[in-house]
Structure formats: C-alpha cells, structure tokens
Amino acid sequence: MSLEVMSLILLGGLVFLLAFGIEIASAMGIMAGLGLLLFVHQPLDYFARCAFEMMNSFTFTAIPLFVFMGAIYANTGTMGPLFRGAEKIFGNLPGSLASSVIVANAIFGAISGSSLAATATFGKICFPEMEKAGYNPRLSLGAIAISGTLSVLIPPSLIMIVYGGWEDVSVARLFAGGIIPGLILTILFMITVTILVIRNPSLAPTTSKTTLREKLKAILDLLPFLGIIALVLGTIFGGIMTPTEAASLGALLSIVFALIYRQMSIQALKDSMWTAVTITSMIAFVLFTARMLGQVFQYIGLTEAFSQFMIGLPVGKYALFAIICLMYLVLGCFFDALSMLVLTLPFVAPIIKNLGFDFIWFGVTYVVLAEIGLVTPPFGLNLFVLKGVLPQYEITTIFRGTLPFLIPTAILVVLLVIFPDLVLWLPRVLYAR
Amino acid sequence: MRRIGYIIERIADIGGYVSGWLVPLMMILVAVEVFMRYILLQPLMVADEFSAYMLVALSYLGLAYTWKQGGHVRINLLVSRLPARTASWIRLIGLIGTFIFLLGLSQAGYKMIIYALKINLRSPTWLIVPLFWPQLPVFIGFILLTLLLLVEIARAIAKIQAGENVEEMNK
Numbered sequence: 350m351s352l353e354v355m356s357l358i359l360l361g362g363l364v365f366l367l368a369f370g371i372e373i374a375s376a377m378g379i380m381a382g383l384g385l386l387l388f389v390h391q392p393l394d395y396f397a398r399c400a401f402e403m404m405n406s407f408t409f410t411a412i413p414l415f416v417f418m419g420a421i422y423a424n425t426g427t428m429g430p431l432f433r434g435a436e437k438i439f440g441n442l443p444g445s446l447a448s449s450v451i452v453a454n455a456i457f458g459a460i461s462g463s464s465l466a467a468t469a470t471f472g473k474i475c476f477p478e479m480e481k482a483g484y485n486p487r488l489s490l491g492a493i494a495i496s497g498t499l500s501v502l503i504p505p506s507l508i509m510i511v512y513g514g515w516e517d518v519s520v521a522r523l524f525a526g527g528i529i530p531g532l533i534l535t536i537l538f539m540i541t542v543t544i545l546v547i548r549n550p551s552l553a554p555t556t557s558k559t560t561l562r563e564k565l566k567a568i569l570d571l572l573p574f575l576g577i578i579a580l581v582l583g584t585i586f587g588g589i590m591t592p593t594e595a596a597s598l599g600a601l602l603s604i605v606f607a608l609i610y611r612q613m614s615i616q617a618l619k620d621s622m623w624t625a626v627t628i629t630s631m632i633a634f635v636l637f638t639a640r641m642l643g644q645v646f647q648y649i650g651l652t653e654a655f656s657q658f659m660i661g662l663p664v665g666k667y668a669l670f671a672i673i674c675l676m677y678l679v680l681g682c683f684f685d686a687l688s689m690l691v692l693t694l695p696f697v698a699p700i701i702k703n704l705g706f707d708f709i710w711f712g713v714t715y716v717v718l719a720e721i722g723l724v725t726p727p728f729g730l731n732l733f734v735l736k737g738v739l740p741q742y743e744i745t746t747i748f749r750g751t752l753p754f755l756i757p758t759a760i761l762v763v764l765l766v767i768f769p770d771l772v773l774w775l776p777r778v779l780y781a782r
Numbered sequence: 783m784r785r786i787g788y789i790i791e792r793i794a795d796i797g798g799y800v801s802g803w804l805v806p807l808m809m810i811l812v813a814v815e816v817f818m819r820y821i822l823l824q825p826l827m828v829a830d831e832f833s834a835y836m837l838v839a840l841s842y843l844g845l846a847y848t849w850k851q852g853g854h855v856r857i858n859l860l861v862s863r864l865p866a867r868t869a870s871w872i873r874l875i876g877l878i879g880t881f882i883f884l885l886g887l888s889q890a891g892y893k894m895i896i897y898a899l900k901i902n903l904r905s906p907t908w909l910i911v912p913l914f915w916p917q918l919p920v921f922i923g924f925i926l927l928t929l930l931l932l933v934e935i936a937r938a939i940a941k942i943q944a945g946e947n948v949e950e951m952n953k
Contacts, residue, residue, distance in 0.1 A: 366879070369872050370861035372854040375880040382883055397890035401920050404838045407830045410808065413840060417805050590816065593833070597812035622802035626844040627853035630801070633841035634854060685855050727859045 355388050355649045363642075373688045374631070378638035384645035396641055403637040407593055408514040412632060413625040414596035415505045419461020420621035421603040423470040425612035430570050431456055432475055437567030439539075440559035444546035446482055447492040447553065448539045450475045454496035455535040456571070458503035459578040460599070462510070463628065464723055468497030468731045472738035485552040488545065490742060491750025494731045495758075496538060498720035501686065503531035504582060505592065508686050508719060511632065512712045515694060519709075520592045521585050522776040526713045529771050530761060534717070537757030545753055577602050586779050632687060639691035646695055656699035666704050667766065673697060674718055674762065681722020685730055689722065690715065713772045714765050721758055724751040787933040791850065794930050797923065798847025801840040808836045831907055835916035842923025846930045861949065870948035874938045881931040888928050891921035 359380050366376035378396075385391050403409075422428055435449040435456070442448050450471055457467050471493050479489040501508050504524030513520035546553045559567075581599040584590040590598070607613040646652045659669060680689050701711050723731045725748070732747050765771055815829030848854060861869045895917050897903065904910040938948045 366876070367857050368860050369876060370856050370858040370869075371876040371880065372849075372856045374854055375876075375883060378887070379879055379883045382886055393886040393890045394893050395890075396887055397894040397917075397920060397924075400842065400887075400891075400924075401838060401894065401917050404841045405834045405916065406837070407834050410812070410833045410837045413805050413837065414809055414812070417809065589820075594812055594816050597809045598816060600809045601813050618806075619802065622805045623798065623847075623851075625805045626798055626801040626840060627848045627851050629837070629841050630844040630848035631853050631855065634845060634848075683857055683859070688855060728857055 350388065352650055352654060355384075356651050356654075358387075359384050359642075359645065359649075359651075367683075372634075373684070374634035374638045377635070377642045377688075377692065381638060381641035381645050384649070385641070389645060389648050396637070399641055399644075400633075400637040403640055404633050406514055407591070408510065408520060411505070411510050411520070411591075411593040411596040412507055413629040414593065414600050415462045415507065415510070416466075416628045417621055417625040418596060418600040418603045419457070419463055419466045419500075420624040421600065421607055421617070422457070422460055423466045424617040424620045424624075425607040425610070425614070426474075427607055427610050427612050428453070428457060428470050429474055430610075431574055432471070432478075434567040434570040437559050437563050438571075440563075441556055442539070442543055443550075443556060444484075444488065444542040444553040445556045446475070446479045446484060447488055447542040447546075450479075450489075450492045451496040451499075451535060451538045451542065454493075455499050455503055455531065456574055456578070458500035458531065459505075459582065460574065460603070461500055462505040462507040464497045464500040464720075464731055465734050466624070467500040468494060468734045469738055471497065472735045476739055483554040486742060487746060487750040488542070488552045489750070490735060490739070490747045491752070491754055492538075492542060494724050494729075494735050494747055495751045495754035496535075497731045497734075498723045498758075499531060499535060499538075501720060501723070502527050502534060502713070502716050504528065504585075505596065506716060507628075507632070508690060508716050509712060510592065511636065511687060512690060512694075512715070515636075515691060516698060516708055516712070518712060519776075519780075521588075522709050522780060523712050524582070524592065525586055525776040525779050526709045526772040527716065528775055530713055530717060530765060533764070533771065534757065534761050537760060538754055541754055541757050573606060577606065588780075635688050636691060639688070642692070643695035652695045652699065655696050656703065659700050660703050669700070669704060670706070670766065673700065677715070677718040678721060678725075681719060682725050683728050684722070685728070686716075686719035686722060689719065707769065707773060709776055710765070710769050710772045714762065717758060717762055717765065721755060724748070724755070783936065787936065790929045790933050794846035794850050794926055797843040797845075797926050798850075801844035801847065804836045804840040804843075808833050808840070811836070828909060831905065831909055831911065835911075838916055839919035842920045843926070845923040846926035849927055849930055858949070866947040866949070867942075867945075870938070870942050870946075873948040874935065874942060877931060877935050877938055881928065881935060884924060884928040884931055888921065888924040891917075891924045895921050 363376055363380045382393055432453040435452040439445050439448045454467055476489055504527050509523040510520050513523050581595045585592055585595045723729055732744050735747050736744050812829050812833050815826050819825040895914055898914040898917050903913045905913055941948045
C-alpha cells in the first residue's frame with residue numbers, strides 16, 4: 350500500500366474519530382492499533398510495554414507532585430492573601446484589580462503548573478471582588494482567563510515537563526527558559542489592562558490610593574509565597590535538586606503552609622489528591638497512545654516524508670517557522686496544549702532540528718503559542734473552566750474579554766523569534782558551569 | 783445488571799482512591815530521599831526507582847476513575863450540535879470502538895505481565911526488582927477501564943432505548 354493511502358487512512362480516521370467526540374487518547378490509540386495491525390503487521394503487545402515504559406520515568410514523577418502542590422493552594426483557599434497582597438501593591442494603577450489578578454496568577458504560576466487550576470481558583474476568588482468593586486465583567490473575565498495561561502509558561506509547567514521528557518531536553522533548562530518570557534508577558538498583560546482602562550474609563554472604577562506602609566505590609570503578606578517559589582525554583586536552578594525533588598519539597602511545604610494558615614482539611618487534601626490523579630491519568634493515556642501513533646507514523650515513513658516536504662518548500666527558515674506557528678494557532682482552537690504537543694512533535698521536531706532552532710527555545714515558544722489555544726474557542730479550556738465557575742456568563746463574553754490580551758501574546762511570540770536570547774540567556778547563565 | 787454496574791463503578795473508585803493516596807506517599811518517599819541525601823548524607827538510592835513505579839501505578843489504576851469523572855479530554859464541538867438521537871448513536875459507536883481497543887490493550891497487558899513472570903524479568907538497577915509487580919497496575923488499570931466501558935455501553939443502549947441523550951450520561 351502506498352504511503353499516501355496509509356497516511357490518508359490514519360490521519361483521516363483520526364480526524365473522523367476526533368470530530369465525532371471520541372476521547373483524544375482513545376482516538377489516537379484506536380488509529381495506532383489499526384496502523385500497527387494493518388500496516389506494520391505487528392500485534393498490539395508493544396502497546397502495554399509502551400504504557401509502562403512511558404510513565405516509568407522519574408522526570409514525569411514531577412507531574413502529579415506539582416499538580417498536588419498547586420491543588421493544595423487552590424483547595425485550601427490560601428490564594429486569597431496572594432490576590433489581596435497584589436491588590437495593595439498595584440492599587441495605584443488604572444484597573445488595579447485586573448492587574449492584581451495578573452500578578453497573583455503569575456505568582457501562582459510559579460507554584461502550580463496547571464492553567465486550569467489557576468483559572469478556576471482566581472475565577473472563584475477574584476471575580477466576585479471585581480464585580481463588587483464595579484469592574485466591567487468583560488475586563489474581569491478576560492484578565493482572569495488570560496492570566497491563567499501564565500501558569501503554563503512560568504515554571505513549574507506541566508507542558509514543559511512533558512516536552513522535556515518526550516524530547517529528552519533538560520526540564521530545568523526549559524523552566525529557566527520560561528522565566529523571562531513569563532515576566533515579559535505578565536508586564537505586557539498589565540500594560541494592556543492600563544491602556545484599556547485609560548481608553549475606556551468605564552471599564553473600571555477609579556483606583557484608591559494605597560500608602561507606602563500598606564504596600565510594605567502587603568509585601569510581607571506575599572513573602573511566604575515568594576519564599577516557597579524561591580526554594581522550589583532556586584533548588585532546581587541551583588542544580589541542588591531535580592524538578593521532581595523540588596516538587597516533592599514544594600508539595601510538602603504547601604501542606605505545612607496551609608496548616609499554618611489554618612486552612613488545611615482532610616477534604617482539601619483528598620480533593621487535591623483526586624485532582625493529581627485525574628490530571629496524571631489523563632496525561633498518561635494521551636502520552637502512551639500518542640507515542641504509539643507517532644511510532645506508526647514513523648514506521649510507514651510519514652514523519653520523514655512530511656519533514657522532507659516542509660523543508661523542501663521554497664520558503665525561508667522563518668517563513669517555515671511562521672507556517673508551523675500558524676498550524677499551532679489553528680490546532681490550538683481544537684486541541685488542548687498537551688495533546689497538540691505530543692500529536693505534532695513527531696512531525697515538527699525533525700523540521701525544527703533541520704532548521705537549526707534550539708529545542709529549549711522551541712519548547713518555550715510552543716508553550717506561548719499553546720497559551721493562545723487555551724483562550725480561543727471552540728476548545729479554549731480556560732474559557733470552559735471559567736464558564737464552569739461563573740455559569741452566568743457566556744463563553745463568547747469571556748472570549749471577547751480575552752481578545753485584547755491576545756495582542757501582547759502575539760507580540761511575545763514575535764519578540765521570541767527576533768530575540769531568541771529572551772529564552773536562551775538565563776539557561777545559559779545558570780548552567781554555564 | 784444495575785448492581786454489576788454499581789460494583790464496577792465502585793471498583794473504579796477504589797482504583798482512584800488507591801491512586802490518590804499514592805500521591806502523598808510518593809511525596810514523602812522523595813522528600814525522605816532528599817533529607818537523607820542532603821542532611822544525613824546517606825541517600826536511600828531507592829526513591830528514583832520506586833517513585834517512578836508509583837507513578838505508573840497511580841497513572842493506570844486511576845484511568846477508570848478519571849474516565850468516570852470525565853477527565854479524559856474530548857472534542858464534542860460537532861457532536862453537541864447534532865440532534866440528540868444521532869449524537870447518542872455516535873457516542874455509543876465511539877464507546878464500542880474504545881472498548882474494542884481497550885480489550886486489545888488488556889490482552890497486551892496480560893501478555894506483558896505473564897512474560898515478566900515467566901522469565902522472571904527484573905529491573906536493570908541495583909535493586910533488581912521483579913518487573914511483574916510494577917507492571918501489574920498497568921494490566922489492572924486497563925481491565926478496570928474495559929469493564930467500566932462495558933457498563934457505559936450498557937447504559938448508553940438503555941438510554942437510547944428510552945429516547946434519552948447519551949451525552950447527558952456523565953453530567
């Protein structure tokens with residue numbers, strides 16, 4: 350059978366199954382199984398070994414631990430002081446509460462690697478306060494949904510752990526690479542809020558002045574959070590601990606922290622455990638089925654043919670990268686960041702390698718592109734999570750709120766392409782020895 | 783039939799429950815390793831291997847529980863726009879397709895653990911752990927999900943017969 354026919358059957362079948370609502374992991378598994386039986390002429394036996402070997406990884410052990418850590422903060426309500434602390438510090442800015450949500454999310458992003466946990470938590474805590482203060486719901490919803498995406502860029506990030514484990518790239522370097530883009534994006538989001546409110550003052554009430562004394566007190570409130578972040582990321586970047594060890598320490602400290610704040614309960618602990626299980630199991634199912642499908646694609650020669658075709662296009666290196674970005678923006682509307690990553694990597698990784706792009710740089714840039722997918726319909730997960738927390742608002746209203754924030758995200762992608770050192774400088778400095 | 787479905791769902795919950803407790807256990811194991819290595823300067827040298835085995839166990843024992851919670855991501859954009867009856871039939875066919883795939887996967891899992899047992903396959907580490915044990919949760923997880931899918935298929939058929947929407951099943 351020719352490559353074209355095999356590719357058509359496998360890719361067409363996959364699109365068909367996905368369109369008809371079969372779970373992404375199952376759809377990939379079914380097509381991988383069919384490919385294995387029909388085109389590779391092998392039994393399904395390797396599937397089970399792949400499932401075992403995929404998750405028998407110390408690197409991936411960081412996934413449930415970081416999820417658990419973030420979930421403890423989310424479920425115990427210890428994020429309230431974080432938001433209120435940020436509110437005091439940035440109280441003088443136009444649209445200060447929206448900016449505070451963004452800063453609080455950036456800090457939470459340095460504790461949790463899941464944008465969904467961030468969006469749900471801040472949707473519950475911040476929206477009622479913003480509504481009470483008289484903020485335009487669209488601005489509030491937009492700020493909460495978009496700033497939730499900072500969690501996947503600012504380390505620790507689940508996507509970076511998966512990418513690192515999948516492509517055999519240092520997770521610690523990826524984490525380091527995400528810091529400067531994460532900070533830039535946080536600042537760009539805050540500038541966006543400021544511009545929006547200056548242009549249309551009805552979006553937010555006039556800000557109340559906060560004294561220096563109040564600001565200093567607020568910094569003290571934030572210190573425990575900053576301390577944990579410094580400890581977790583500091584031990585990783587200092588080369589003292591692996592991301593998994595730091596995740597374990599961070600999770601342990603989050604429990605201690607919640608106990609000190611007298612917010613810890615057995616129910617919160619159990620809920621955090623179940624959250625870690627559902628996210629890890631979902632990831633495991635996606636990972637091993639995608640790996641199998643990728644191997645089938647490789648065996649029939651599709652990945653190589655695709656990369657040869659792409660590299661052979663009469664366009665330059667950056668035009669080709671722009672095509673890849675465009676592909677991710679379109680796919681991001683339909684897939685979650687993780688499934689999109691593992692499904693496309695067998696095709697995209699050889700092209701990236703051939704074009705001479707750095708894999709750390711590409712990993713971080715991918716995460717920024719995937720962030721856009723998190724807030725674009727019809728499958729923007731953050732939109733759905735926020736809709737779940739605030740059912741009175743339509744998805745379209747939430748999306749309209751996030752729309753202005755897509756401009757700074759696109760600007761960041763361009764900046765990363767023009768100045769790759771925004772990603773590569775910090776890992777280079779930290780790991781120079 | 784309803785009782786069997788209930789029992790299978792409870793077993794899936796137990797799988798999720800066991801997986802859940804593996805998370806803090808894993809956290810403690812790695813934290814103890816960190817303490818032993820950096821404070822007492824006497825590393826246990828087991829945390830890397832055992833935490834990875836725990837990850838395997840929690841990932842696959844929690845597979846059915848996650849399915850029950852609707853945690854496996856799917857794109858229902860098209861299906862949600864179809865008439866309820868058509869969407870129900872499509873979901874039923876999808877569940878049957880997934881069930882057949884999981885049957886194959888369970889068989890593969892069974893062959894894997896039997897092979898590990900037969901040749902006494904061990905880990906290539908200094909602990910030389912018999913791999914049958916860490917591989918067993920993979921097989922159990924696949925079986926649990928297969929059984930849960932069987933229950934979902936039976937429920938979907940009942941819903942279609944009653945003229946109800948299968949997509950509402952897990953809501």
